[in-house]
Amino acid sequence: MTTAAVVKPSKPWQASPRQRLNSALVYIAAIMTSYLIVAITPMKGKLAYAFVFFAAFIVFDFALNLFSRGFPVAKDAIARAVVAAGICVAVFPILSIIATVIIRGYHGLHIGLFTHDMALNSVTDPVKQGGLLHALTGTAILVLVALIISVPLGILTAIYMTEIRGRFMKPIKFLVQAMSGVPSIVAGLFILSAVVYPITKGYSGFVGSLALSILMIPTVARTSEEVLLLIPNDLREAGVALGGTHWRTVAMVVVPAAKSGLVTAMILGVARIAGETAPILLLTGGGDKVNGDPFHGPMGSLPFYIWKSYSVGTPESITRAWAAILVLLVIVLVLFVSARLLSERRSSK
Amino acid sequence: MSQALLSAAEGAVPAKREITTKPRFSDRVFRAVVSGGALSSLIILGLIFFFLAFQGYSVLRSQGIHFITSSNWQVVQDTAGNVDPKHTQFGIAAMLIGTFLCSLIAIIVAVPVSVLAALFLNFYAPPVLKKIMVAVVDLMAAFPSILFGLWGFFVLMPSAEYWAKLLHHFLGFIPIFKVDPPIFTRSPFVAGLVLAVMIIPIITSVSREVFSQTPLDRIQAAYALGATRWSMIRAVVLPYGRSGVVGGAMLGLGRALGETVAVYTVLNIVYQVNWHVLLGAGGNVASMILLKFGEAGPQEIKALMAAGLVLFLLTLLVNLGADLVVRRSGGKGR
Numbered sequence: 001m002t003t004a005a006v007v008k009p010s011k012p013w014q015a016s017p018r019q020r021l022n023s024a025l026v027y028i029a030a031i032m033t034s035y036l037i038v039a040i041t042p043m044k045g046k047l048a049y050a051f052v053f054f055a056a057f058i059v060f061d062f063a064l065n066l067f068s069r070g071f072p073v074a075k076d077a078i079a080r081a082v083v084a085a086g087i088c089v090a091v092f093p094i095l096s097i098i099a100t101v102i103i104r105g106y107h108g109l110h111i112g113l114f115t116h117d118m119a120l121n122s123v124t125d126p127v128k129q130g131g132l133l134h135a136l137t138g139t140a141i142l143v144l145v146a147l148i149i150s151v152p153l154g155i156l157t158a159i160y161m162t163e164i165r166g167r168f169m170k171p172i173k174f175l176v177q178a179m180s181g182v183p184s185i186v187a188g189l190f191i192l193s194a195v196v197y198p199i200t201k202g203y204s205g206f207v208g209s210l211a212l213s214i215l216m217i218p219t220v221a222r223t224s225e226e227v228l229l230l231i232p233n234d235l236r237e238a239g240v241a242l243g244g245t246h247w248r249t250v251a252m253v254v255v256p257a258a259k260s261g262l263v264t265a266m267i268l269g270v271a272r273i274a275g276e277t278a279p280i281l282l283l284t285g286g287g288d289k290v291n292g293d294p295f296h297g298p299m300g301s302l303p304f305y306i307w308k309s310y311s312v313g314t315p316e317s318i319t320r321a322w323a324a325i326l327v328l329l330v331i332v333l334v335l336f337v338s339a340r341l342l343s344e345r346r347s348s349k
Numbered sequence: 350m351s352q353a354l355l356s357a358a359e360g361a362v363p364a365k366r367e368i369t370t371k372p373r374f375s376d377r378v379f380r381a382v383v384s385g386g387a388l389s390s391l392i393i394l395g396l397i398f399f400f401l402a403f404q405g406y407s408v409l410r411s412q413g414i415h416f417i418t419s420s421n422w423q424v425v426q427d428t429a430g431n432v433d434p435k436h437t438q439f440g441i442a443a444m445l446i447g448t449f450l451c452s453l454i455a456i457i458v459a460v461p462v463s464v465l466a467a468l469f470l471n472f473y474a475p476p477v478l479k480k481i482m483v484a485v486v487d488l489m490a491a492f493p494s495i496l497f498g499l500w501g502f503f504v505l506m507p508s509a510e511y512w513a514k515l516l517h518h519f520l521g522f523i524p525i526f527k528v529d530p531p532i533f534t535r536s537p538f539v540a541g542l543v544l545a546v547m548i549i550p551i552i553t554s555v556s557r558e559v560f561s562q563t564p565l566d567r568i569q570a571a572y573a574l575g576a577t578r579w580s581m582i583r584a585v586v587l588p589y590g591r592s593g594v595v596g597g598a599m600l601g602l603g604r605a606l607g608e609t610v611a612v613y614t615v616l617n618i619v620y621q622v623n624w625h626v627l628l629g630a631g632g633n634v635a636s637m638i639l640l641k642f643g644e645a646g647p648q649e650i651k652a653l654m655a656a657g658l659v660l661f662l663l664t665l666l667v668n669l670g671a672d673l674v675v676r677r678s679g680g681k682g683r
Contacts, residue, residue, distance in 0.1 A: 078579075079582070080578070080579070186607065
């Protein structure tokens with residue numbers, strides 16, 4: 001009796017050791033070439049290294065593929081390298097931004113940031129004095145009021161687009177799109193001309209929130225619309241088949257099913273406006289004291305504090321600006337990650 | 350059997366139920382409320398137009414077409430401190446040109462990078478890397494603009510100044526790269542780069558979306574005919590997604606046109622027409638509004654409102670264009 005030899009399945013699409021060696025050699029050759037060329041020519045700096053490495057890599061990779069597999073594959077290899085360079089250029093700034101903010105903002109962090117405001121300090125004082133309390137509470141109030149205004153309007157728009165699908169669906173889709181393109185400074189000017197000059201005649205947090213809601217509504221509306229479109233039609237049909245009216249079907253079946261998605265939409269809306277600066281500069285007045293009343297008096301906020309500290313321009317104030325940006329960045333990151341987690345949980349269900 | 354049942358119950362047939370398609374009262378209220386909410390975007394946009402036009406009307410009428418064709422911005426006061434309407438001039442041509450210059454640089458830099466990045470994410474990246482990268486790019490779209498501004502000022506500027514000098518050194522014979530006097534910091538070039546970084550995530554995510562809708566059968570047909578990945582992309586994906594990419598670029602352009610704080614931080618705002626992209630002087634309408642707002646008198650504020658109106662209409666127009674292009678997207682391919 002002969003035992004059949006167990007044939008190991010071959011994987012012809014996988015790179016052979018020889019091919020791996022070759023591509024590793026291409027990398028090494030490109031790195032060495034870039035060092036060599038930068039050393040012997042007057043070019044210098046990180047840009048020169050990156051550029052020469054990229055050029056050398058393309059040349060070597062092209063040559064290798066040309067000799068081993070022919071011209072079309074070599075052309076494909078060039079395209080692969082260029083596309084990879086594209087994603088590197090696109091992602092590099094974000095890494096640089098995050099690294100910069102952490103490195104520069106780290107020095108300005110201290111526990112007093114969350115317990116003190118700047119009522120008794122100016123931004124040029126030593127970094128350990130004063131804090132961000134007024135800015136944090138201010139931003140929280142601004143965002144909260146903007147949420148109260150824009151979430152109902154945004155979700156109603158989304159429900160119109162997905163549940164009612166009325167005559168004005170296309171124009172409204174365009175208008176929401178156009179609204180998301182309104183420059184933030186124009187939103188600020190509008191509130192200035194429509195509310196501040198004729199009615200309130202002074203700075204307050206509330207008018208700032210009004211401007212922020214203009215920027216927030218489109219984000220909430222578009223994200224909610226996407227979420228509601230994901231709700232399977234079976235649910236709506238089941239609701240109607242059970243004798244529910246349109247209103248009950250939407251309110252008791254569709255919206256609860258999309259709950260976590262709608263929360264995601266709100267979070268993304270908050271992330272959109274938390275750092276919005278231009279309308280805040282025009283409208284809120286930016287006080288240095290904790291102000292819990294959105295309707296009266298100037299209200300501080302993180303963007304305003306960053307702007308003010310940056311404009312003063314002393315080393316202390318710039319450290320303060322970076323510390324505040326670090327706090328703002330952490331807030332945006334937390335909001336963004338929680339929105340992601342929520343929507344992931346939804347899609348895995 | 351049912352016959353028997355029917356005949357047995359014949360005497361007591363209830364009145365025929367009315368079948369109606371008329372919505373109930375609650376549904377009518379529901380529809381009215383939702384439609385009202387949905388019209389909020391129309392109302393808000395209409396109000397923005399109305400109030401800015403209302404405030405800026407007097408300036409627009411006294412300046413006429415010169416408001417967008419002349420570059421003089423001076424408020425002349427008589428001895429009593431009143432604004433002299435005869436000699437006061439408001440013209441935003443310099444800032445409009447600056448706006449277009451910065452946005453154009455941003456588009457030129459951002460579109461190729463974004464398209465390549467979108468291609469990488471859709472057709473080259475392994476799934477895990479793709480997931481991370483998509484999250485990173487989306488996160489970048491949520492960053493506040495002041496962050497880009499400060500990063501541009503403190504981190505990008507020194508590098509960009511060096512790149513600008515390189516450009517000037519090798520391409521200085523082209524008129525737009527002329528720099529005189531040699532001030533390389535805070536130029537429209539740097540502002541354009543910062544704007545490019547800001548709009549790359551937008552264009553990337555729109556392009557990625559469009560590319561991912563390429564019909565799978567066409568992709569597989571191209572591979573079956575022996576195409577390499579690149580020739581597949583050129584023959585199928587790019588023709589299919591072209592108009593979507595243009596639409597994404599216009600969305601990015603809309604954002605770049607209206608950007609205020611980031612431009613204000615990196616750009617040296619000088620009120621003059623400047624075509625030399627590497628020279629440290631320029632401006633854009635949005636940042637000019639912010640700059641002049643602080644010390645503006647009542648008449649000047651009205652002029653700023655009019656400038657805001659121009660900016661609003663401009664972004665509206667660009668968005669309309671983007672909408673039309675994206676809606677047409679999904680071409681035939683080869």
